[in-house]
Amino acid sequence: xxxxxxxxxxxxxxxxxxxxxxxxxxxxxxxxxxxxxxxxxxxxxxxxxxxxxxxxxxxxxxxxxxxxxxxxxxxxxxxxxxxxxxxxxxxxxxxxxxxxxxxxxxxxxxxxxxxxxxxxxxxxx
Amino acid sequence: xxxxxxxxxxxxxxxxxxxxxxxxxxxxxxxxxxxxxxxxxxxxxxxxxxxxxxxxxxxxxxxxxxxxxxxxxxxxxxxxxxxxxxxxxxxxxxxxxxxxxxxxxxxxxxxxxxxxxxxxxxxxxxxxxxxxxxxxxxxxxxxxxxxxxxxxxxxxxxxxxxxxxxxxxxxxxxxxxxxxxxxxxxxxxxxxxxxxxxxxxxxxxxxxxxxxxxxxxxxxxxxxxxxxxxxxxxxxxxxxxxxxxxxxxxxxxxxxxxxxxxxxxxxxxxxxxxxxxxxxxxxxxxxxxxxxxxxxxxxxxxxxxxxxxxxxxxxxxxxxxxxxxxxxxxxxxxxxxxxxxxxxxxxxxxxxxxxxxxxxxxxxxxxxxxxxxxxxxxxxxxxxxxxxxxxxxxxxxxxxxxxxxxxxxxxxxxxxxxxxxxxxxxxxxxxxxxxxxxxxxxxxxxxxxxxxx
Numbered sequence: 001x002x003x004x005x006x007x008x009x010x011x012x013x014x015x016x017x018x019x020x021x022x023x024x025x026x027x028x029x030x031x032x033x034x035x036x037x038x039x040x041x042x043x044x045x046x047x048x049x050x051x052x053x054x055x056x057x058x059x060x061x062x063x064x065x066x067x068x069x070x071x072x073x074x075x076x077x078x079x080x081x082x083x084x085x086x087x088x089x090x091x092x093x094x095x096x097x098x099x100x101x102x103x104x105x106x107x108x109x110x111x112x113x114x115x116x117x118x119x120x121x122x123x124x125x
Numbered sequence: 126x127x128x129x130x131x132x133x134x135x136x137x138x139x140x141x142x143x144x145x146x147x148x149x150x151x152x153x154x155x156x157x158x159x160x161x162x163x164x165x166x167x168x169x170x171x172x173x174x175x176x177x178x179x180x181x182x183x184x185x186x187x188x189x190x191x192x193x194x195x196x197x198x199x200x201x202x203x204x205x206x207x208x209x210x211x212x213x214x215x216x217x218x219x220x221x222x223x224x225x226x227x228x229x230x231x232x233x234x235x236x237x238x239x240x241x242x243x244x245x246x247x248x249x250x251x252x253x254x255x256x257x258x259x260x261x262x263x264x265x266x267x268x269x270x271x272x273x274x275x276x277x278x279x280x281x282x283x284x285x286x287x288x289x290x291x292x293x294x295x296x297x298x299x300x301x302x303x304x305x306x307x308x309x310x311x312x313x314x315x316x317x318x319x320x321x322x323x324x325x326x327x328x329x330x331x332x333x334x335x336x337x338x339x340x341x342x343x344x345x346x347x348x349x350x351x352x353x354x355x356x357x358x359x360x361x362x363x364x365x366x367x368x369x370x371x372x373x374x375x376x377x378x379x380x381x382x383x384x385x386x387x388x389x390x391x392x393x394x395x396x397x398x399x400x401x402x403x404x405x406x407x408x409x410x411x412x413x414x415x416x417x418x419x420x421x422x423x424x425x426x427x428x429x430x431x432x433x434x435x436x437x438x439x440x441x442x443x444x445x446x447x448x449x450x451x452x453x454x455x456x457x458x459x460x461x462x463x464x465x466x467x468x469x470x471x472x473x474x475x476x477x478x479x480x481x482x483x484x485x486x487x488x489x490x491x492x493x494x495x496x497x498x499x500x501x502x503x504x505x506x507x508x509x510x511x512x513x514x515x516x517x518x519x520x521x522x523x524x525x526x527x528x529x530x531x532x533x534x535x536x537x538x539x540x541x542x543x544x545x546x547x548x549x550x551x552x553x554x555x556x557x558x559x560x561x562x563x564x565x566x567x568x569x570x571x572x573x574x575x576x577x578x
Contacts, residue, residue: 055177055190055193056174056175056176056177056190056193056194056197057190057193057197058193058197087189087190087193088188088189088192088193089189090189112197114174114175114176115159115175115176115177115178115184115190116159116175116178117175
C-alpha cells in the first residue's frame with residue numbers, strides 16, 4: 001500500500017464516524033486511528049492570575065524594617081510590591097502583575113519558597 | 126560522613142552522585158531548573174527544589190540560588206558534579222562561608238590548579254615536564270612571545286576547560302585576530318579573558334591521571350586514561366589503561382600526579398592531563414579539580430567508587446585505600462559518550478522526545494544516564510544522553526564488547542551518536558589502539574584518492 005492510498009483512506013474515514021480501522025491481507029496489516037489526544041484539552045478555567053516566586057529563597061511580606069499589610073480581599077495595583085524573596089544578601093521583588101483583587105495569599109512570612117512557586121492569586125479588574 | 130548532600134548539577138552526573146549517596150545512607154537533595162522538572166535526578170533524589178528558570182546562568186550557575194537551596198533543605202555538603210560551578214573558587218568559598226562543605230578542593234587549590242598558568246608554574250616547581258610556552262598570561266608583546274615559542278602555537282584560556290577557549294595559530298599574521306577571539310570567547314565562557322600561549326604539538330595523545338588525596342596526606346594515583354578520541358576538543362571515547370602506555374611510563378605519569386597533588390596540598394579527587402607525543406614524551410597540560418565525565422573507566426578497572434572517595438576526603442575521613450600511591454587494576458575499560466546529535470549532519474544537535482530507549486546490559490556493561498523513554502530533551506544544556514562503559518579482560522575483548530553493546534543500543538525520537546561510535550569501534554586504527562587527537566578527523570574525512578598523495 002502506498003501513501004496515496006493511505007491518504008485516500010484517511011480522507012474517507014473522516015467522512016464516517018469511525019475512530020479506528022484495521023485492514024488485513026495475508027501477512028500485511030494496516031491500522032488507522034484518529035489521534036484524539038485529550039491530554040491538552042483538559043484545561044481548568046480560572047479567572048485568577050497566580051503570582052509566582054521570582055527566586056528560590058525565604059519569602060518576606062516586606063523588606064527589613066518595613067511593614068506591609070496585605071489582606072485577602074484587598075485591591076492591588078499593577079507593579080505594587082507584594083513581598084520579597086530573600087536569596088543570600090539579595091531581595092527579589094514580588095510584584096502584582098495587574099490591577100485587581102488579592103484573592104488568595106498562599107504563603108507565610110519567613111517560609112522558604114522555590115522558584116516558580118505560586119505565592120498569591122489575583123483576580124484582575 | 127555527611128547527613129544530607131545537595132547536588133548542584135543535573136543530568137547523568139547528578140544521578141551518579143545520588144546513587145553513591147544512597148549506598149552510604151546519606152540523604153540527597155536535587156536542584157533543578159524549570160526545564161528539568163521531569164529529569165531523572167529530580168525523581169531519584171530524596172528531596173528536590175526548583176532553583177530557577179531554564180537558563181543555567183539563573184539556575185545551575187547561580188551561587189545565591191544554590192546556597193539558598195542548601196540552607197533551606199538543611200544540606201551539610203554540596204557536590205558540584207562536573208561543569209557548571211564545579212571549578213568555581215567563589216562557589217567553593219561561598220559554601221565555606223555558609224558553613225556548608227564543598228565536596229571538592231579548597232578555593233585556594235581551585236585557584237592554583239584550575240587557573241592553567243598557575244598550575245603550570247606549580248608543575249614546573251614539582252619537576253613535571255611542561256610543554257614549551259609562556260610562563261604567565263599574555264597581556265602584551267604577543268607577537269614576540271609567540272615567535273619565541275615558535276609556530277604553530279595554541280592560545281588557551283587561563284580559566285578554561287572542556288575544550289573551550291582554545292585556538293590554534295599557525296602563522297604570525299593570524300595571531301592578533303585569533304588572540305582577540307580567544308580573549309572574548311574566554312571572557313564570555315568563564316568571565317575571565319586571561320589567555321596564555323603554548324607550543325602546539327601535532328597529533329598527540331591525550332593522557333590523564335586520576336588522583337585522590339585526603340586531608341591526612343594519603344594519595345592515590347590511578348592508572349592513566351586515554352582520551353585521544355576527540356572531536357573539536359570534545360572527548361568522545363575514553364579508555365583505561367592506554368594502549369600506548371607501558372609499565373614504566375605509567376609509573377612516571379602516576380608519580381607526576383602524586384607530586385602535583387602533594388605540592389598543591391590538594392584534598393579531593395582531581396585529574397592531571399598530559400600530552401603524550403608520538404615518540405613517548407609526556408608534557409603536563411592542566412589539572413581538572415573535579416570529578417570527570419570519564420571517571421567510570423577508572424572505576425571499572427580498579428573497583429573504586431570515586432564519588433565515595435570524594436565524600437570520604439571532603440568529610441575529613443581517610444581514603445578507602447591508604448597502603449600506597451598506586452593501585453592494582455584488572456582488564457580494560459572503554460567509555461562511549463552517547464550524545465543527542467546527528468552525526469550524519471556534522472553532529473548537529475538533535476532535540477525532541479525520547480520515544481524508545483533501550484539500553485545495552487549484560488556482563489561488563491555499565492550505563493550512566495538521566496534519560497528514559499518519554500523524556501523530553503531540554504534544549505538548554507549539553508547534549509550528552511548517556512555514557513556507555515564496557516569492561517573486559519583484554520582490550521581486544523573490551524572492543525568486541527563495546528561493539529556488541531552499541532548494537533544493542535536502540536533510541537528513537539532523537540538522533541544519537543551511537544552510529545558514530547560503531548564506526549569508531551570498527552575502524553582498524555582503533556582496534557589496533559592507534560589513536561591520537563586527529564583520529565576523528567581522519568575517520569570522518571571522505572577517503573582520500575590514492576593519487577592525491
